Amino acid sequence: MLFSVAPNEDAGAWRAMTTGVAAGPLPAARKETFCSSCQARAKGMCAALAEAELSGLSAISRSRVLASGLPVIREGEHADAVYTVTSGMLKLFKMLPDGRQQITGFASAGDMIGLSYGDSFAYTAETITAATVCRFPRNGLSTMMARHPHLQGRLLAMTSIELTAAQDQILLLGCKNAAERIGSFLLALARRAEGTAGDPQPTVFLPMQKTDMSAYLGLRPETLSRQFRKLEDAGLIERVAADRIRLLDPDALSDMAGRVA
Amino acid sequence: MLFSVAPNEDAGAWRAMTTGVAAGPLPAARKETFCSSCQARAKGMCAALAEAELSGLSAISRSRVLASGLPVIREGEHADAVYTVTSGMLKLFKMLPDGRQQITGFASAGDMIGLSYGDSFAYTAETITAATVCRFPRNGLSTMMARHPHLQGRLLAMTSIELTAAQDQILLLGCKNAAERIGSFLLALARRAEGTAGDPQPTVFLPMQKTDMSAYLGLRPETLSRQFRKLEDAGLIERVAADRIRLLDPDALSDMAGRVA
DNA sequence: ATCAACAATTGATCTGAATCACTGTTTGTG
DNA sequence: CACAAACAGTGATTCAGATCAATTGTTGAT
CATH class of the missing domain: 2.60.120.10 (Jelly Rolls)
Structure with a gap:
């Protein structure tokens, strides 16, 4: 069967x-x-x-x-x-x-x-x-x-x-700039991941390609790459591995992302 | 009571x-x-x-x-x-x-x-x-x-x-340019309006302000205004009244909008 | 181990939409 | 009816992100 x-x-x-x-x-x-x-x-x-x-x-x-x-x-x-x-x-x-x-x-x-x-x-x-x-x-x-x-x-x-999540995404795509979009995305991943609750510097796992991530955020891969570098240079994130990023300052990230999703 | x-x-x-x-x-x-x-x-x-x-x-x-x-x-x-x-x-x-x-x-x-x-x-x-x-x-x-x-x-x-509609809006905000957004919006209104089924040149009613319309489409009012003029000049739409627009060529509009909602 | 195919990064340039500035046009109110 | 306040339209300019172009990883197939 x-x-x-x-x-x-x-x-x-x-x-x-x-x-x-x-x-x-x-x-x-x-x-x-x-x-x-x-x-x-x-x-x-x-x-x-x-x-x-x-x-x-x-x-x-x-x-x-x-x-x-x-x-x-x-x-x-x-x-x-x-x-x-x-x-x-x-x-x-x-x-x-x-x-x-x-x-x-x-x-x-x-x-x-x-x-x-x-x-x-x-x-x-x-x-x-x-x-x-x-x-x-x-x-x-x-x-x-x-x-x-x-x-x-x-x-x-x-x-x-799901509908609520879709509406958050509408807010993201309709209002937020590139840096805010990425910040929101990383924080949403951190929130959803298990075992990161309370961690002041959670590490998020990004199983998808940068290409897919950019297609989700309404950006081009090149823009994503540049913005990641900026966040890194600003000391907000650290690349632990190709598909793993540590959020060094989630609060600053949250402020930047508009404190939403 | x-x-x-x-x-x-x-x-x-x-x-x-x-x-x-x-x-x-x-x-x-x-x-x-x-x-x-x-x-x-x-x-x-x-x-x-x-x-x-x-x-x-x-x-x-x-x-x-x-x-x-x-x-x-x-x-x-x-x-x-x-x-x-x-x-x-x-x-x-x-x-x-x-x-x-x-x-x-x-x-x-x-x-x-x-x-x-x-x-x-x-x-x-x-x-x-x-x-x-x-x-x-x-x-x-x-x-x-x-x-x-x-x-x-x-x-x-x-x-x-509603979820399906939200996903259509995500597609609109993530992928479409200003003209496509407006085309999609007008067609969606025409589809939802009663009594316009089968009308080759349906007239759509826009009860909302331009400001609200632009906030829905992820654009600025100025951009909306300019794009409306372009659609008018191209012979795709006609302004019947301040809040009423006739779609002169829905098919062309549909092509432009990416044939989706 | 080698190489082809693809993904990611970085730089140079372009452009669509935002922003700024101003004018005309409604709308609602006393 | 007049007049303030908000809305709508247009032009000039700017800028964030797209596009184009080239290089450098990565991956996976042989």
């Missing part, structure tokens, strides 16, 4: 994903499908259900291990399922006909992708690290929601949180 | 609103409170309930008539209620400490404001025309949602739609 192609699945898209699997050994993926041992068990929508209710989710879901750089859903395609990320990171983006692309967010363990009111996906989601995602056919999920109102409430809460 | 200040209401904010009422005669407002005769009966969250179920909403809601330029909710304030717009238009905006403000959206009949996961409002909502809003205390609404799962489902759908 696991890894079988369900009748209403977009076989083409899934085939492409399966072909790309290189890193993740299949047995590991198989284990993921048992919700009770899932890394994201306590996060996202699954957190809404008691242990005993999980069997229903297990029954309708399928888990997949994906290599980096593979699409999970594509903007405009028929939305017959939603997905939960259980490990790794994805970028969510929209494109204009001429190729310009705007990253609307990053998704990691516990986050949901593909939930939309219409019948087609509003954005493309692509892995930017090796990742595991869990697929829930729409009709199966509807049944579950009808049976467990808690679940619907949880989805409403998650969607509201 | 109508217009009384409920115990958990922010009396200060409401007093301010009531003071400002000038246009709306009270009897008219009183009528609004009977949901069955509400202008927004078939829109927004109320559409989820059958006629017989409306009494529950009537019981917990209070309707108010507001003059233009008055706040309904304020960013950061304690969120103990949500509101539905039943007539008129509001602007929703967030501010930075230094005063820069970004309008995240406009709300009109059927739209909901103040729904958020946290315990404080994420944005300020202010009337930009005379308007009527309907107040639902949070706990009353929770009770209603528990009783009517349809209602919760409707809220989820509405929030998803």
